Amino acid sequence: MKCLVAVLVCVVLTEGLVKVPLQKHMSVRQALKNRGIRIPYEDPLLKYKHTEFAGSANMYINNYADTTYYGPISIGTPPKSFQVLFDTGSSNLWVDSVYCNTKACNTHKKFNPKQSxxxxxxxxxxYLPYGAGSLYGVFGYDTVNVGGIVIRNQEIGLSTDEPGDNFVVAKFDGILxxxxxxxxxxxxxxxxDNMMSQNLLNTNLFTFYLSRGGEQGSELSFGGVDSYRYRGQIYWAPVSSESYWQIGIQGFxxxxxxxxxxxxxxxxxVDTGTSMLTAPSQILxxxxxxxxxEEDQYGMYMVDCSQVNxxxxxxxxxxxxxxxxxPYAYIGQHGDQYCVVNITPTYLPSDDGQPMWILGDVFLREYYSIFDRTNNRVGFAEAI
Structure with missing residues (x-):
């Protein structure tokens, strides 16, 4: 997810004013000065000042093969950019660091705290275990910029060891x-939570729009809802456990x-960090x-592509x-004849013993999702 903002500065010369010919390679300020017109100096940093207190931010995030949704944040002073997976299924921010020399770390950009x-x-x-992959690290504090929202004294994990190969081919340098x-x-x-406590948001919520078919154009928004990303009504579900973004299902x-x-x-x-739809093993x-x-030799379930509709x-x-x-949402292209079913099993129940699903990216591509911390609820609306 790369967001490029082009800022165009225009000088409008109205009738009655002396028109100033702009020489090649001469700045507007210098050209006006040569004509005796002085423009008061303004600190260039002022154009960025609004972002720290922006109140909301829409940022484009990358879609890698419909499996990973990630984008840039910056850390430190001066700021260094890192690509992170935006994950509603975990709570820590961490990035690869110079303290780590495993293969997974050495294939990614590393944060050096001595340079901040x-x-x-x-x-x-x-120690952080994930569904796929794990890591060890140490904590620190630094300034973090997410979509133009500047968070002071944000806790950051710096990896010291990333065993195995799970993160080696990852498109990101860390997880938020x-x-x-x-x-x-x-x-x-x-x-x-730091955005909330530092009063950086107009509204204490964030939203996801996940693009389909590997196309770009996915969006993560903080502090507001993007009405251009969905149609119809928003349907709300209360959070049943303030740990993950967990909600109840009454029927299937x-x-x-x-x-x-x-x-x-x-x-x-409701987990943006899980690419599949995950069903309880007893119903799979x-x-x-x-x-x-039908299950193939690798444990994947396949269907005839001609029968998807x-x-x-x-x-x-x-x-x-x-x-x-x-069906087009939960079936993925695998070959010319056979298509894979993007539904996998989970074996652990919820804390209260009820069967547990994971509504991952397979589900979330169909629904614009709103994660509301003020009211502790999740909203779904038909994605455009």
């Missing part, structure tokens, strides 16, 4: 977690037929049978509203 005049070290180490502080390693304050249908699987209640984590076989998928729509009933997931 605002960095403050913290004598605390951490957007979940609740209760699941933050080391009890560190998440980026969103396949092709319009109620399965009764969530009749006693299911839970779901039922879903695959209903859509006629005939597959059933999956419907989630959330807070009394039916949210459909059409």
């Amino acid at each position: 005049s605002t960095f403050v070290a913290k004598d605390q180490s951490f 977690g957007l979940a609740y502080p209760s699941i933050s390693a080391g009890g560190e304050t998440p980026v969103m 249908k396949i092709g319009g037929s109620e399965t009764n699987f969530c009749a006693q209640g299911c839970q779901a984590v 076989g039922y879903i695959m049978q209903a859509i006629g998928a 005939n597959l059933p729509t999956l419907i989630f009933v959330i807070n009394g509203v039916s949210l459909p997931l059409p």
Whole structure:
């Protein structure tokens, strides 16, 4: 996700004023000075000042193969840019650092705290496990800029060891977690919570628009809702556990037929950091049978590509509203004849024992999603 803003400065010469010929390679200020016209000096930094107190920010983020949504932030003074995965399924901010020399770190840009005049070290180490990959690191504090919103004294994790190969081919240099502080390693304050406590946002929420088909144009917004990214009504679901962005599911249908699987209640984590739709393991076989998928030698479920349009729509009933997931959303292109089903199993229940889903990118591409910290709720609207 790269956002490029071009600023054009224009001098308007109206009738009655002396028109100043601008010589090649001469600045507007110098040309006017030669004519005896003086422009008061203004600090160039003033053009950036509004961003620190912007109140809201829309930033374009990259879409890598419909599997990873990431974009730039800057850290330190002077600021250094890093690509981070924006993850609603975790709460810590960390980046690769010069303290780490594993293969995963050496293939990415590293933060050097000695090059930042605002960095403050913290004598605390951490370990972070993810669904895929893990890392060790140390904490510190520094200035962080996210989409033009400047956060002072933000806790940052600096990796010291990233074992294995999970992060080696990652398109990002770190992860920015957007979940609740209760699941933050080391009890560190998440980026969103610091935005809130430092009164940097008009409204304490953020939103995602995830592009489809590997195309660019995805968007992450802080402090406001982008009405150009969705159509129709926003449907809200209360957060059931202030840890992940967890909500309740009251029903699950396949092709319009109620399965009764969530009749006693299911839970779901709304997670931008998970590329698939993840279903409870006890219903996965039922879903695959209903859509006629077959398991291949690698454990992937496949369907005949020519039959995709005939597959059933999956419907989630959330807070009394039916949210459909059409077959083109959960089927991915794999080859000329066979297409992969982008649904994987999860084996762990929620804390209260109810079956757990993960509404990952497969689901979120269909719905503009709003994460509201003031009211502790998640909103869904049909994405454009």
